[in-house]
Amino acid sequence: MKRDQTVDPAAHAGLSRRDLLKVAGAAGAAALAPTALTASAAQPAAPVPLPVVPVARAAGPLMNLTAAETEILSAMVDRLIPSDELGPGALEAGALRFIDRALSEAESQSADAYRAGLAALDRYSRYSRGAAFAELPVRDQDSVLIDVQTGAATGAGTGFDGSSAGFFNMVRDHTWQGTFGDPQYGGNAGFIGWDLIRYPGVRLRVTDEEQRMLEAEELEPARRSAYDFGQFQTGRPAPSERGR
């Protein structure tokens, strides 16, 4: 994908204001009148004090992983979406609980990949950074994970036999599902994930007025699971088991 060089009027924290490196043909953009929609560009989003959610960071004993495996996975998930000044992260959201439940049902075929991958991650961590993953300073954990993500942590001696990127992507995908998915599956506790991305919540019907309110930043988030609607009985047999 070709990256582009353009003016960035809303540079986020830590970056200097961009120069125009290439004429962006912005005559059209300048011609459009500002609206409520574009007003949000004027103030770059500052870290919002998100509601404090009393959710334990530790998931308790998991059904599908040993205590040692859980410690490594917990440290990894904690770096993927950390708890920081912007608010709680994946552990508080219950991502481990989501992953454990997934390994018991829809993702049961991934249990071996988790065990092998977590062991390889720990081996690679000792080999390259000189300590078990869970015992490294957080910055070293980040550096390890970057190498696992790019696939550099691959090959004889590093711990991973095949590409380490496959293991990274699996854990990343599941952590995202456990943070931003419906709470029905065990994650997104207290709607930590949905609040982080400012998702206004599950509704079955969004009226014209509600859309207008959303655009005017007046719509309160609806904090509920899809399954809080009585219509979607979770106890129904799957279609393949029904008579019709």
Add this chain to the structure above:
Amino acid sequence: MIKAAGLTIWLAVAIGSTGQPVVGQPVGIVVESATMAAGQPMPRDHSPDGRNESPPLAWRGLPAGTRQLAVICEDHGAGNPPPWVHWIIYNIPPGASGLPQGIPFDPADPMPRGLERARQGNNGWGLAMYRGPAPPPGTVHEYEFTVLALDTELDLPAGLTRAELLEAIEGHVIGRGNLVATYARMPAAAGIQ
């Protein structure tokens, strides 16, 4: 060009970044490192076999009129097409005589004193940081650290690719120097599990 122990001397005609000859005074930047010797394997801590930290670099012989510096680390034997970029860092003030080991890779960590305005571009993995050699096991690759001297102080944003950087500094490069080190993946040392 004559290469000897990290010293690159440009004779009467130096080649600028776009491949066009730049006729002028002989300009040669000497690039050295406390941990790397020219043509020799670099330490594993500059690779994912170790801590994967950017190596220390030192330079001298900047041409008169140098206002800013940029550094690129690339492997001409990798990438489709080559080169594969391992590191790009720019907005380096002319008073800096080098870079310490381990330039931070997280935007929240402060840059070393004197390098507060330095910015890192996106390497081949799309990451604004140094990521060291990871050649296929059994192969030896060369890694070229190039220092570029610019006649202008540019305020470049972070995250530029190699192509974007070269386009931005086109016409401003008044000197260059390099240091080439090698690397091959090292298997686990005995006793390390």
Add this chain to the structure above:
Amino acid sequence: MPQQLRAADVVVVGLGAAGGVAVLPLAQAGLDVVGLEAGTWLDRRDFAPDEIRNNVRDWPMLVKKAELERPTSRANAAQTANQIGSHPMMNAVGGTTLHYWAQSWRLNPWDFRVVSETARRYGRARIPAGSTVEDWPFGYEELEPWYDVVEREIGVSGQAGNLRGTIDPRGNKFEGRREREYPMPALRWTAFHDRMAEAARGLGWTPFPGPAAINTAEYGGRAGCGYHGYCNKGGCPLDAKNSTHLTTIPKALATGNLRVVTRAHVTTVQVDGEGRVTGVNYLVGNNEYFQPARVVLLASYTYENVRLLLLSQSDAYPNGLSNNHGQVGRHYFSHHQGGAVSALFPYDLKAWYGLPAQGVAVDEWADDNFDHSALDFIGGGNLWAMSDRRPIGAASMSTFGRARAWGSDWKRFIHENADRSHSFYIQKTTLPYEDNYLDLDPRVTDALGFPVIRITGEFKQNEQRVAAFVQDKAEEWYRAAGAIEVTRAGVGGAMGASTHAYGGTRMGDDPETNVVDRWGFSHESPNLGVLGASVMGTSGARNPTLTAQALAWRTAAHLAESWSSIAG
């Protein structure tokens, strides 16, 4: 030995978009119809707005038949084909219409006459080398009344652009003349759509809302769309998405002339000594049945239509049913929908609530709507600015090189930008070629031991040039609306399997190059009909479903009208 059942007049194999429509005119005509569907009934209680179930865990694969007969795919004949990861279509009463995006377009008149129009305007030499494209056996005008009846029976919402010859600037000025307005007004626009429309007008383009098989008001006794945001690969919890299981199938059942059999896995079509079809064999679990019928209509989607024909070999058809001319599987292609263009905006789009059928269309760069004299390709693409955003997908967005994809820096990025990205997937003219075809895979079989379909297809130079050209237009549009980053995906590559798969049983007058005639009946076996996009010879810059449905209704109506001559 299969158990022989009571004979029917017509057996329809597959009750999705096309089969689900065809059963209505047949049942209304008093014919005794049996509809065989590999899937089951689902209803709105199954359709929770649940991204993990719908989009992550691929719930449409509930019925295993489609998954176990996944095609293999390769770019060209020099390669070995590998089985695709998941089948794009769903087995159910209503088929993929249960969860599809429900965009419901008519083709433009040019799409029916690509060869003659290109020859007229630019010269015959401009037809791309290696393409086997033909004019359709009829023009848009022939299909117009069938588009009309399906739009009314299904319930399609939209804004007319050419009403009885009068251009309405609120609609598509390039569309073919329509005799009646849409049954319902178009889906609403958000403020972002308004902005995109304004930007398009600033470029001199004529934006308009897209048509959808989705209620925007109460219609058919069901409510209008709720814009809840889970329409993509999700069923509708309000029954506002006009799947055939809510519209034409129940109406057909109400006549008393339709019997629906679910979990029916059709294996072969049977023929008699003269090569006329006599019925189909199917399995329900381990029980095998033979359903005799005077007419057989295949409506099991492109891949399975072709596969059933190729697997139904007999003395009369040693290479597969209706394949004595070697045309089954030929002239196959899938829509070039790749080459996506993505953008990052410096403001929230408020796109959480919406649906992929809700959006702003621009047809300036589609088909032959612009002068190609100085260009090196024919055809074009439809630009479609829609709404489609859900939490996990949004949190997985590209950071456009501005942040690492995880960690604290990423948290700051996503907190600001989760609602600020947009993508065009751009549907483009795609033509059939000699080199792109379907056949039976020589190695891979389904659970019953039957070979699966092998797709051999790659996008040719014409389509890649169309893609590059329309990507430029897409970027121009994004920047006019204020985008600060625009990226593009590559335009070439293997076709793979697709929800927009065409050809394989092409419709045309010439039996040497087409499988079915202008009414949809086999040139070789006159009481065998085929429904679905497998009969279409060109794609246009459009979703295929409404066209496949209009053709299906027309085929069924013709069958009812000409019953004795076809059924024998």
